[in-house]
Amino acid sequence: MHPQSSSSPSGTIMVLGGDGYLGWTLGLALASRTGRQVVLVDNLIKRRWEKEAGAKVLVPLKTPKARIAEYERLYGGQNLSFEKVELLDPGAVERVIAKYRPAVVINAAQQPSAPFSMSSAKNAAATFSNNIVGHLNVLWAIAGLSKATTYIKLGSAGCYMGTDTDWIPLEKKDFTFEDHGAQHQVLQGFLPMQATDFYHQSKITDLLIDDLCSKIWGLKVITVQQATIFGATIPENHPEECEGLAARFNYDSVFGTVFNRFVCQMMIGHPLTVYGDGSQKTGLISLADTVENFLEFTDLDVAPGEHQVLHNYTHRLSISEIAQRLAAIDPSTQIRHLANPRQEPVGRLDPHVEVHEAIAARHADKEARLQADMAAMLEFTYRYRDNIDPSIILPTVEWSVEETEAPVPVRRDPGAVLPAPAFYREVAEG
Structure with a gap:
């Protein structure tokens, strides 16, 4: 096998979150298809979060360095490398x-799970810290050291989940609204974004930070409002x-996305678990389409001080429609509706999404694709169906929080030295 490299590679591409589902896949494709130097950066914390959540992957996950060695063996490429870096450490x-x-930095270093962000105060805080503080540190570093870099930040289409609208534009727009019989205007603002969980709230903040930093520091920034990936x-x-x-291919109820979960359930004869009535719609895009689109994004011409927003999606289906499409392939597949553990609003309007000219x-041929x-x-997951653990399929996290009695305060010696929190002990111990 040989990489499908271009003849004129230009500049290093750095992929933050390079151990992840999307990050690794992007790094592999960029290295193979462009011939450019690609540096994967990650702190490997997702592996620890998966253990804490009881999550598993479909195919045993090798270390980044082992996967890079496989890339070199199979494709002969010497243009893929890995750096272990903690984005919460600005010096690092x-x-x-x-x-x-780097000519391009793609930041896919996110805690990507809404259920994880809603599972505890600790995990909500970890989501905000990882996604927002790490993002800020990268922007500060680019502003101080590498303003020629194009910064591509992975956002989320879920930023609009709580917004009842019939149109989601790419750019800022002028808005008119009525209050107490009078007409008012908002000039050049983003469509109002409303999250339904802490993960998507962090992504809203990320987009606004991108917009601020592109202006005040003259950075070249692209926010990719990413739809749910399958494949x-x-x-x-x-x-x-x-x-x-x-x-990394998660199929559990915490880190697995809906299409991926359904396919793995189908492979072992488990009913497809639809939350609620299944009428809630989601944007969808295959992993293959996502990679193809990002190859286009890395070549976009972005001016200093410009912030481009792109919607990276191909399909828009309801959860029930996804389940029904899979059930049509195998008539023995059952669909089971569960009480919805999430709090997902039901809007009156059906939003249409503006598509960037680059994608x-x-x-044009999205149904065939x-x-x-x-x-x-289906072929790939069937190959590894014996690895699927049915015990991690059903949801374990609910958006609602039950009120409990307050814990009894513990009296401490005012002169005692309190132990450092576990997180800081782990960092200090390396």
């Missing part, structure tokens, strides 16, 4: 940016002999 972020002076592979890691290049062509992507996903 500055050092890695200064070392590579397990891309051409580089789909063949059986490429198992060592497998991406508009990929919407959906069928092909589903077929590839």
Whole structure:
């Protein structure tokens, strides 16, 4: 096998969150298809979060360095590397940016799960710290060291989940509203964004930080409002002999996205678990389409001080429609409706989403690609169906919080030295 590299690579691409489902896949594709130097950056904390949540992956996940060695063995490429970096440490972020002076930084280093963010105060705080503080540290480093860098931040289409609208534009718009019989205007504002969980609230904050920093520091910034991703592979890691290049593929109720969960449930004869009546709609895009689109995004011309917002989606389906499409493939598949553990608003309007010209062509044959992507996903998950653990399928996190009695305060010696919190002990111990 040989990488499908371009003849004129130009500048290093750094992928933050390079151990993740999307981050690793993007890094692999960018290295294979462009020939550019690609640096994966991660602190590997997602592996610890998965253990805490009882999550598992479909295919055993090798370390980043082991996967890079497999890439070199299978494709002969020497243009993929890994750096272990804690984005919460501004000094560490500055050092890695200064070392590579990347032409493009893609930040996919996110705690990506709404259920995880709603599972406890600790995990809500970890979501905000990881997603927002890490993001700020990267922006500060780029502003101080590498303003020529194009910064591509992974956002979320879920930022609009609580907004009842019929149109989601790419750019800022002028808005008119009525109050007490009088007309008022808002000039050049983003469509109001309303989250339904702490993860998506962090993404709203991220977008607004992107907009602020692009202006005050003259940075070149793209926010990609990413739809829900489905799929397990891309051409580089789909063949059986490429198992060592497998991406993280979660199918549990905490980290697994809906389409991926449904397919794994289908593989073991488990009913597809639809939350509520299933009428809630979601934007969808395959892993293969996501990669293709990001290849376009890395080549976009962004001016200093400009903030572009892109909506990265291909399909829009309700949860019931996803389940029904899969059930149509295997008539023995059952669909089971569960009480919805989430608090998802039901709007009156059906929002349409503006598509950026860079990816508009990929919407032309999207139904045919959906069928092909589903077929590839079903074949791959069937190959590893014996790895699926049915005990982690049902939801374990509810958005509601039950009131309990306050804990009895513990009296302490005022002169005693309190132990450091676990997080800081772990960092200090390396």
